Every structure is written in structure tokens, then in C-alpha cells.
Amino acid sequence: MPAPRPDRSGGEHHLDGRFVTDVAGLHCAIAEALLGPGRYFGRGWTAFKDCLGGGFGVAPPFTLTWHDSEIARRALADVVEDPEDGLSYFEDIVRLLERCGVTVVLR
Numbered sequence: 001m002p003a004p005r006p007d008r009s010g011g012e013h014h015l016d017g018r019f020v021t022d023v024a025g026l027h028c029a030i031a032e033a034l035l036g037p038g039r040y041f042g043r044g045w046t047a048f049k050d051c052l053g054g055g056f057g058v059a060p061p062f063t064l065t066w067h068d069s070e071i072a073r074r075a076l077a078d079v080v081e082d083p084e085d086g087l088s089y090f091e092d093i094v095r096l097l098e099r100c101g102v103t104v105v106l107r
Contacts, residue, residue: 007059017068021075023089030093034058045081045092052100060101069106 015033020026027048031040035058041051052060066072072090079089087095097104 007054007057009059010062012063012065013058015064015066015069017066017071020068020072023076023079026072026076026089026093030064033064034062048093049096049100052096052102061103063103063105064097065105065107067107 013033015029020029024043027043041048041056076090077088081089081092094104
């Protein structure tokens with residue numbers, strides 16, 4: 001986990017979704033969209049959720065424009081984090097972002 005940094009809030013971030021075909025790629029792409037190349041929030045759901053709470057360089061509210069989002073939607077359609085809610089990993093990530101105060105624009 002990276003060391004805490006001052007947070008910036010607001011603005012628009014762009015996620016290049018052309019190569020998001022698995023969970024690890026999704027977390028890498030989101031972190032790079034929010035923090036810049038080579039940065040990361042961790043490799044899984046819990047680390048990502050914790051980092052959205054601040055202390056790692058960015059904190060909601062902000063807008064995330066997810067380009068080519070349909071690639072991840074299709075690739076992660078069968079990946080389910082919580083069988084009780086039945087949502088795909090893609091849908092869970094979008095829901096988590098929105099619940100944390102991120103405006104998600106899927107393109």
C-alpha cells in the first residue's frame with residue numbers, strides 16, 4: 001500500500017478502458033486514471049475501497065469518465081464478488097464509486 005499523500009478532490013479523471021479485461025487490470029487502470037502512471041491502490045476490492053476514503057492522493061467527489069467501459073463490462077460479467085447481490089465485479093465497482101461520491105460516466 002502506498003504511503004499516505006495529500007488528497008485532491010474534484011475535477012475529472014479519465015480511465016482508458018481499452019485493456020481492462022480482468023480484475024487486476026481494472027484496479028491498475030483505475031489507480032492510474034486517478035493518481036497517474038505507475039501508481040496503485042492495491043490489488044483487490046478492500047484496498048481499493050479503503051483508498052477511496054482518502055489519504056492516498058485523491059478523494060471524492062470527482063468525476064471518472066470511463067472510456068471503452070463496455071470492454072470491462074463484458075470481460076468481468078462472470079466475476080462476482082458477492083454472490084448475495086449477484087452483481088458483476090464491474091457493476092460492484094461502479095456502485096462502490098457512486099456510493100463514495102464519484103460521478104461515473106460510462107462511455
